[in-house]
């Protein structure tokens with residue numbers, strides 16, 4: 314698959330097989346995050362892979378209560394280190410959200426390449442996740458990423474509903 318084909322075949326998967334994800338594949342997607350670029354190369358991120366601790370997995374599922382999310386055999390809690398991240402002097406903009414988003418995107422694409430599927434979840438109860446993982450103040454859970462094998466009949470092989478090129482770019 315070339316890059317555009319890979320990027321087009323990634324989709325937000327909301328239906329997973331009851332099939333474990335191999336540790337080697339999980340390590341490969343985390344490796345994809347590890348090599349992501351970040352402002353000043355600070356790499357202000359930390360990932361909690363929740364899979365074997367079923368009590369914790371259930372709790373994380375409860376922080377975003379949807380039937381489909383309950384199916385995910387793995388959830389990666391993607392945290393940004395707000396204290397470490399680069400802050401632009403001019404306006405005080407903390408770049409942790411940008412940095413971790415790039416790393417998460419690397420994960421989603423690497424997962425697709427391994428025939429896995431993911432879905433970003435940001436609409437979760439942040440305080441619950443902080444409590445369940447006993448997160449230190451400086452670690453902000455930015456996204457929960459579901460990870461697993463997609464149900465075959467739910468794989469979206471479609472032209473994505475996206476704005477047209479003309480709507481998003483201008484050449485001067």
Ligand SMILES: Cc1cc2nc3c(=O)[nH]c(=O)nc-3n(C[C@H](O)[C@H](O)[C@H](O)COP(=O)(O)O)c2cc1C
Nearest residue numbers: 323324325326327432433434435436437456469473
């Ligand atoms: C930052 C971000 C937050 C998102 N949060 C959620 C979420 O809480 N729940 C959900 O079902 N999907 C969530 N999504 C998935 C988007 O709905 C999805 O990416 C978008 O509709 C495009 O569809 P696609 O990923 O299949 O191309 C999120 C995506 C991003 C990038």
